[in-house]
Amino acid sequence: MTQRFEGTTALITGGGTGIGRQSALALAALGCTVTVAGRTVATLKDTVEAIAETGGAARYVECDVTDEQSVANAVQVAIGDFGRLDFGINSAGVSGGDNLRKTADYPTEMFDRMIAIDLRGTFLSMKYELRQMQAQGFGSVVNIGSGASVVGVPGFAGYTAAKHGVIGLTRTAALDYGPDGIRVNSIAAGLVNTPLIAAGRSPETMAARIAAHPLGRIADPQEIADAVVWLCSAQSSFVTGVALPVDGGYTAR
Template identity: 60%
Template sequence: MTQQFAGKTAFVTGGGSGIGRASALALAAEGALVTVAGRTAHTLRETVGMIEAAGGSARYVVADVTDETQVEQAVQAAAAGVGRLDIALNNAGYDGEYQLTKDYSTQMLDHMIALNVRGMFLSMKYEMRQMVAQGSGSIVNMSSGAGLVGVAGFSGYTATKAAEIAMTKSTALEGAPHGIRVNAVCPGLVDTPMIADLPEEQRNSLSAAHPLGRIAQPREIADAVLWLSSDKAAFITGIALPVDGGYSVP
């Protein structure tokens, strides 16, 4: 490892599993002090334990990203002790279930908007406050290839993911004068617990839609997060980067 993030602090929402956990592990392996946040304490403790077992530094804070007070406190916890937040990955999210628009559950849509849109907005709100005060930082938002194209049966999900991309672009413009970069990663199908819950027929159909012929592993998405967070991407802001095996290619 290059230890490219030695001395830096990182904050990861949804850090208890999947892409969030893989990204937290990768950031810590590169030297960052990582604070993972989420709603389930035992999965967060597992992530911290894995990081520490590998020789990294981590801590966790239980927080619901739809609760503004909890988000503010979580960001403060991530900056505690060092007084700065260098990297933030807003990964907490909800994909819901396959339902045609005519049958779409309004309750599911409301929950999706609360977690995906409100949760990401609140996270960026307090991350930006800290980063503007220090005059630097990198925010990566975990959107989806579904925010770039239409996906039948997931109209609510695609709407929230497109909203995440729009928020990313707007906040990137706000952050640029302060030395803050804001980008989004747009994965295709990834081998995570969320995907594991989909019906097998649907999983197979979605996998076949990826021109590379397979789904991604969480570490492959984490690699994109590392790159966008690093000095190698110092002149990149406001993008929505597809990491989707060609899924969103027209």
């Protein structure tokens, strides 16, 4: 295990599954001490155990990103005895599945849920991550967005609005905190092959989703995690305020 990130710490929301879990594994494999946060303790424990099996250092904290005190506590756990937070990976989110509705028919309660988790949850996570990073004078925040962060998606009013908002937060924070030595970026991810993606979807629906990606497939979680690692690393030291497409060409249309 290379120690490229030895001595660094990271908080990863949504770290029990999908992109968050894979990002935790990738950073830990490079020597970072990671704290995974989320609502489902069982999956968080699975991530921590998987990291421990490969010789990495990790811990978990139960966290609901819609609850401000819960988020503040998670950041403090991640800072821990190190007294620093190098990376904030904000991956917690929900998509709304395939309950497609035109904008005027989109359920208000679903819209509110998208905003509360995907947008407000990202804001709260950034709020407390950035306070620590500003105090220490360095840090990198990576927000996990979507192709829906940069293009419209019919039937997904709430999700698209929330993910567009994440890009706005990313750009504003990059301007606010660049002078403090902090970089803030986002990843506009295409559809990612996680266990939940195919659940409840017909083969025809999945085929249509895959066909929307010019590379003819959807992403492996590791491909998104690789971009997370790069945005945390010194190799991207002059990159801030971007929405990096890792989407198989989805947004090139």
